[in-house]
Amino acid sequence: MPNTAKPPAPGNASLEKGLALFNRIAQDHGQTPLKTLAADMGLPRSTLYRLTGALEQAGLIARLRHRHYTIGLPLAQALHGITPAGQLALLCRPALRQLARACGAAAHLGVMENDMVTYLVKENAATLPAGFSISRENTQLEAYCSGIGKVLLAWLPEAERARYLAGGPFVAMTERTITDPQRLRQTLESVQAQQFARDDGEIADDLYCLAVPLWAGGQPPTAAISLSFPRHAHQPQDDSSHLARLRACAAQLSAQIFP
Amino acid sequence: MPNTAKPPAPGNASLEKGLALFNRIAQDHGQTPLKTLAADMGLPRSTLYRLTGALEQAGLIARLRHRHYTIGLPLAQALHGITPAGQLALLCRPALRQLARACGAAAHLGVMENDMVTYLVKENAATLPAGFSISRENTQLEAYCSGIGKVLLAWLPEAERARYLAGGPFVAMTERTITDPQRLRQTLESVQAQQFARDDGEIADDLYCLAVPLWAGGQPPTAAISLSFPRHAHQPQDDSSHLARLRACAAQLSAQIFP
DNA sequence: ATGAATAGTCCCATATAGTGGGACTATGCC
DNA sequence: GGCATAGTCCCACTATATGGGACTATTCAT
The missing domain is CATH 1.10.10.10 (Winged helix-like DNA-binding domain superfamily/Winged helix DNA-binding domain)
Structure with missing residues (x-):
């Protein structure tokens, strides 16, 4: 790809x-x-x-x-005032807005900074309850319990990932949060195998989220995008269509952004 | 020019x-x-x-x-991490070092930031007493009593200059510091007329300094360079040769830096 | 919805405009 | 001092950019 x-x-x-x-x-x-x-x-x-x-x-x-x-x-x-993160947000926002609308979800773009996920873009579909999802643009969240975080951790160089996993403790945000480093490692491996990450109420009780990486021409991904839904309304059979749209969006952005 | x-x-x-x-x-x-x-x-x-x-x-x-x-x-x-000020310093330093050596003086490059002069480059000739002159790179000094500051004030748009002059009070650093806004205005006018500024012990008792602007292709200058000497050793008849060198350096830099 | 206007794409014969070999000077290094 | 490398200049050749125009996609107003 x-x-x-x-x-x-x-x-x-x-x-x-x-x-x-x-x-x-x-x-x-x-x-x-x-x-x-x-x-x-x-x-x-x-x-x-x-x-x-x-x-x-x-x-x-x-x-x-x-x-x-x-x-x-x-x-x-x-170019004074131009930053990589700023440009990335600028370039991805339109596609994410469209994606959010098409899926009736919240779409995010995030990158890793100091072992935390920084959200650069958040676009909520109009059909969602106002203020849905706890994230805000330009704020950070723990990586181990978010979809985007898992994606970025999954493709980290092994040494980096080992350091991260050893760096715990991983505090439970909900009763579903993965806090055991060993289990987290296994999860990351399956993320890499399946090419997407899922957060099933691990960061907040009523939050379900799918995330995929953005590829920068063969390099390990440094940014990822995600779709978030209210977990109580989630239908498992919707996953495949949402994943398809998410992946299409990621492919388009990857091609558009990285020459 | x-x-x-x-x-x-x-x-x-x-x-x-x-x-x-x-x-x-x-x-x-x-x-x-x-x-x-x-x-x-x-x-x-x-x-x-x-x-x-x-x-x-x-x-x-x-x-x-x-x-x-x-x-x-x-x-x-x-270009992450590249700033205009950083590049300006990078580009000017070699010439300033040479100028400082040739004149046995301290050579500075400064720009205006928030009504204060920020020194981007300081190059001391080896023949000067170590630690000569109070300035340090990337620190700020009042504009009204420094050579570089006077140059930059002199070419400010009139509205800006009026605002600055009204913004006092101008604290006396030495007994020679110009603290009267009216006298300061006159000084700035003569700076513009003569195309250089002089600081004769106005910022520190034993500091004498000449400054000229860097021209960015017809625009009012936003950067200036200066030569500083111990005032007690200053010979008035040296001024013209130092000014000539300073101006030659400014002309060279202006041409080199601004396409 | 429909159409007009503008943005963006593609093609191709032509001569303009970039090419690179090489000779030359300037500069820095030993 | 001399050698090596950086930087400049020139010019005949042909590879290369050009721009007119026909065409499609997108946007905006009604």
């Missing part, structure tokens, strides 16, 4: 090369000497210098001393 | 157009419809769409809904 290798896109090789060069420079803030870049990108030096010249004129990069490039001041100014 | 209009730079019209487009989009975060951009840039729509496509693939921009573009997530991630 990852690797959304788009077609070659004809008609602007030059721009593409320039932008690829910019990305290389932006990645390590210009630590790599151009000679290396030339080798990596298979371009002659004269071309590279022409490209850097254009990037510099446009203010995207600036030179400091020999061999050292940086992000240009104009670009830094234009 | 502003308007460092560089030569046409032949050989990459395509890249230039693409980057110009990106800058337009980055400026207003994609609020402007492409039709308007097409008119502004004198390019046919089909070309613009090809360019946006390339920018999108490279991760610099992303689309959200129709007519709305944003900074792409990959770019936001790559």
Whole structure:
């Protein structure tokens, strides 16, 4: 499902090369000497210098001393206040709003920060009781008992996950909360196997939730989206259709957001 | 001295157009419809769409809904932690270090923040007594009694300057500090006329300082650089050579930093 | 709902515009 | 001092971007 290798896109090789060069420079803030870049990108030096010249004129990069490039001041100014989390929320909100409406549920986008889940987007369907679900945007919740948290924990590198599991204690939010590290580990394994997570009243008594990861081109996911329903109204047979919609939304967002 | 209009730079019209487009989009975060951009840039729509496509693939921009573009997530991630002030300091430090050495002085770069001067760079010549001058990087000082502060106040829009002058009181740091708003206004006028500011022991008894603005292509300056000496060792006849060096440095930086 | 207006996509013959080899200078390093 | 690497410049060639126009998708007003 990852690797959304788009077609070659004809008609602007030059721009593409320039932008690829910019990305290389932006990645390590210009630590790599151009000679290396030339080798990596298979371009002659004269071309590279022409490209850097254009990037510099446009203010995207600036030179400091020999061999050292940086992000240009104009670009830094234009992007002041832009954060990865903010952009992620901006880009995902429309699709999540639509998803929430289509499923009559609450849709969330969350990422992991300091072993807690941070909710970046929350969109409630109009049909839900006002104020449904305890979450709020830009607030944090424990990871071990939320759908999004379980998804992100499930794909953590093993060392990280072990550290998290050892870090307890896991406080029970409801009588269904999983508090035993061993059982939590098993749950995470099945999350990875089934490619989705479920929270069946583990965080609040009347909350049922399904969550799936957002894939960033082959990398382990760092963001996940979820659908939440009032648990008392939940029909098990609805799960498959909700999961399908959730996955479709995740696939679309993954492709849209990560080039 | 502003308007460092560089030569046409032949050989990459395509890249230039693409980057110009990106800058337009980055400026207003994609609020402007492409039709308007097409008119502004004198390019046919089909070309613009090809360019946006390339920018999108490279991760610099992303689309959200129709007519709305944003900074792409990959770019936001790559530039996480980059701030205008940080880049400005990075770009200016080498030249300031050299300037400090050449003049046997302390060289500063400062900007205005909340009516105070924030020092972004401080470079002391090795020949100065260790710990010379009270300033430290990333700390603030009153604007009305420092060289850099006077320069930035002098070029403030009149409304802003009037507000600042009305905002007193101006506390005397030494017996030479200018504390009368009317006298301060006159001083600022002469700063603008002479294109440099002097602080003759107004902030500390043994501190003499010359400051000039950095020009960002015709805009009123938002940053300034200065040279500071121990006042007791100051020879009036040295001023002109120091000023010349200071101005040369400012011109070089202005050209280098602002495209 | 229906239609008009605008956004976005695709195609292709043409010549414009980028290419890269190489010769050259500047700069930094030993 | 001299060597190695960074950065600049030039130019004939052809790969490459161009833009007109036909077409579809989406949005908005009525």
